[in-house]
Amino acid sequence: xxxxxxxxxxxxxxxxxxxxxxxxxxxxxxxxxxxxxxxxxxxxxxxxxxxxxxxxxxxxxxxxxxxxxxxxxxxxxxxxxxxxxxxxxxxxxxxxxxxxxxxxxxxxxxxxxxxxxxxxxxxxxxxxx
Amino acid sequence: xxxxxxxxxxxxxxxxxxxxxxxxxxxxxxxxxxxxxxxxxxxxxxxxxxxxxxxxxxxxxxxxxxxxxxxxxxxxxxxxxxxxxxxxxxxxxxxxxxxxxxxxxxxxxxxxxxxxxxxxxxxxxxxxxxxxxxxxxxxxxxxxxxxxxxxxxxxxxxxxxxxxxxxxxxxxxxxxxxxxxxxxxxxxxxxxx
Numbered sequence: 455x456x457x458x459x460x461x462x463x464x465x466x467x468x469x470x471x472x473x474x475x476x477x478x479x480x481x482x483x484x485x486x487x488x489x490x491x492x493x494x495x496x497x498x499x500x501x502x503x504x505x506x507x508x509x510x511x512x513x514x515x516x517x518x519x520x521x522x523x524x525x526x527x528x529x530x531x532x533x534x535x536x537x538x539x540x541x542x543x544x545x546x547x548x549x550x551x552x553x554x555x556x557x558x559x560x561x562x563x564x565x566x567x568x569x570x571x572x573x574x575x576x577x578x579x580x581x582x583x
Numbered sequence: 584x585x586x587x588x589x590x591x592x593x594x595x596x597x598x599x600x601x602x603x604x605x606x607x608x609x610x611x612x613x614x615x616x617x618x619x620x621x622x623x624x625x626x627x628x629x630x631x632x633x634x635x636x637x638x639x640x641x642x643x644x645x646x647x648x649x650x651x652x653x654x655x656x657x658x659x660x661x662x663x664x665x666x667x668x669x670x671x672x673x674x675x676x677x678x679x680x681x682x683x684x685x686x687x688x689x690x691x692x693x694x695x696x697x698x699x700x701x702x703x704x705x706x707x708x709x710x711x712x713x714x715x716x717x718x719x720x721x722x723x724x725x726x727x728x729x730x731x732x733x734x735x736x737x738x739x740x741x742x743x744x745x746x747x748x749x750x751x752x753x754x755x756x757x758x759x760x761x762x763x764x765x766x767x768x769x770x771x772x773x774x775x776x
Contacts, residue, residue, distance in 0.1 A: 469662070469666055469669070469714060470713045470714055471658075471662045471665070471666075471710055471713055471714060472662055472666060474713075475658065475659055475662055514670050514673075543667065543670075564659075564663050564666070565659040565660055565662070565663035566659070567659075
């Protein structure tokens with residue numbers, strides 16, 4: 455049973471307000487090491503030098519979208535085992551199918567509650583304490 | 584997206600009206616479309632890219648104005664609504680740095696209670712500021728409902744204040760409306776876990 459504070463998380467979303475909501479939710483769950491990026495390209499650059507345990511990424515972003523980020527992570531051996539949760543809109547079924555092809559660990563539909571976020575994370579990393 | 588799409592053009596003007604109800608949004612690059620809505624304490628953002636010739640409107644209400652019993656989590660409805668509108672515009676060729684927004688609604692419809700309208704309006708203004716999106720004003724606050732019409736391609740807007748009798752009718756409808764619930768589990772046919 456991992457402690458949330460022992461896990462590092464990166465949230466990737468081009469909207470500051472959404473990153474802020476996720477950051478607050480993660481802190482409420484107990485995460486303390488929370489990093490943020492505004493697009494996939496910036497996230498990938500940071501992950502190469504500073505890997506994290508879990509990436510929570512939006513799909514729809516400029517430069518490198520969520521699928522592109524997921525593919526890059528899975529293709530780069532030092533990062534390929536990073537847990538990855540995709541944020542989607544309710545109509546993005548095709549996006550989720552593509553993400554599954556590229557090895558996404560889970561997904562969550564916006565708008566979501568903190569409880570739902572926690573549930574999705576626990577389904578990937580195990581029950582948190 | 585939006586409900587209430589009337590495909591029949593107005594015989595006099597050739598315009599087609601799309602009524603945007605609470606919780607919905609609509610984006611278009613069709614110059615014949617007029618987006619309409621009726622607002623009490625809800626807020627509608629009328630957003631457009633004048634260069635790309637595309638625009639849209641959303642219509643949202645934060646449960647309890649994003650405060651008190653619902654907690655800050657209620658903000659997610661507003662953030663999601665604004666995100667859907669922005670992303671809808673970007674998909675139609677708009678550029679974020681060219682987006683212009685006017686905000687309407689946020690009236691105090693019931694005296695003596697928490698000013699939910701003010702909270703909705705403040706949230707929308709703050710959202711635009713945080714996201715670096717241009718805010719060109721509009722009409723927020725007051726104590727009367729509004730009818731808003733928005734020609735998204737031309738950028739024209741019209742606001743009409745609503746009479747007391749009409750206000751009573753749609754406030755009653757608003758109170759009986761179901762507050763949107765976030766899905767607890769994923770919707771659609773895909774289930775990973």
